[in-house]
Amino acid sequence: MNYEHIKTFLIVAEKKSFTKTAQLLHLSQPTVTAHIKALERHLNTTLFERNTKSVALTPAAKILYRYAKEIIKLCELAENEILNMSQTIQGRLTIACSLTIGENILPLVLKELKQNFPYLQLNVDITNTTQIIQRIKAHTLDIGLIEAPVDDPSLILEPFMEDKLVLISSPNYFEIAKCYVTKDEMTQLPLILREQGSGTRTVMEKHLAQAGVELEDLNIILELGSTESVKSAVESNLGVSILSRTAIKKELKLNLLKAYPIKDLSFSRHFYIVYHRDTVLKPTDQALIQTVKALNKIEEDASPSKSPTP
Numbered sequence: 001m002n003y004e005h006i007k008t009f010l011i012v013a014e015k016k017s018f019t020k021t022a023q024l025l026h027l028s029q030p031t032v033t034a035h036i037k038a039l040e041r042h043l044n045t046t047l048f049e050r051n052t053k054s055v056a057l058t059p060a061a062k063i064l065y066r067y068a069k070e071i072i073k074l075c076e077l078a079e080n081e082i083l084n085m086s087q088t089i090q091g092r093l094t095i096a097c098s099l100t101i102g103e104n105i106l107p108l109v110l111k112e113l114k115q116n117f118p119y120l121q122l123n124v125d126i127t128n129t130t131q132i133i134q135r136i137k138a139h140t141l142d143i144g145l146i147e148a149p150v151d152d153p154s155l156i157l158e159p160f161m162e163d164k165l166v167l168i169s170s171p172n173y174f175e176i177a178k179c180y181v182t183k184d185e186m187t188q189l190p191l192i193l194r195e196q197g198s199g200t201r202t203v204m205e206k207h208l209a210q211a212g213v214e215l216e217d218l219n220i221i222l223e224l225g226s227t228e229s230v231k232s233a234v235e236s237n238l239g240v241s242i243l244s245r246t247a248i249k250k251e252l253k254l255n256l257l258k259a260y261p262i263k264d265l266s267f268s269r270h271f272y273i274v275y276h277r278d279t280v281l282k283p284t285d286q287a288l289i290q291t292v293k294a295l296n297k298i299e300e301d302a303s304p305s306k307s308p309t310p
Contacts, residue, residue: 016055094125
């Protein structure tokens, strides 16, 4: 049986959809269908009962599904053992990370990886946390770097760096000099936020809910798809925002933005390495984990001094 055909079968079995499988694997739908038909010919059986609305596993498919997961895992274990025979880590590493990490931490990660593992072939995919989780759960991605914790027993999350969200404005936005913003003031200010599904937005909503502040209480005037666009809108005096302090280090240094703690409200969080509990981590994945964890101390030493507690 063909390895790629088995991987395709696993995702169709889990997603119950040829269309979703094609999207996750970046294949055409006819290619997915061809993979399944090739397996059916090899096994001389039907694996899926299909109609216009649903896909159901046949009894033969349920048997194959049990063994297919083990086949994929054994193939990965064999590949890792062979790669470990070499002292040099090489191969392709896909780094998927959320936008704040991609824009502010990833350049350091890439620099260290290239210096320490020169034979790695690096691919980068910067997207939001929700999409990374979907791909890991679909087994189309081994490992990711995300900004928000995820409560899912099928996933393993390892914190690797602490961060804080702060309220930001242009330097002259407030007429009176401030050391902090109150929770009541925050609900009245025009807010420019990241889109739903981003790690920054998820963490913000979680902490606000814990403090008894609902989204309906906020004056949200814009939702934008990247941290850079949010910063530009705030610099243009369109409103204020809540962003990662990690994401605004350059703007604070150049006095393009100002940051304020929110009284009686803490937005502390961690960044996380995430992977599926069933995934066999390759040497390339281990190289990423090693590099990211080593960078933690460098970032802590280089971080700006903490804001005064209101």
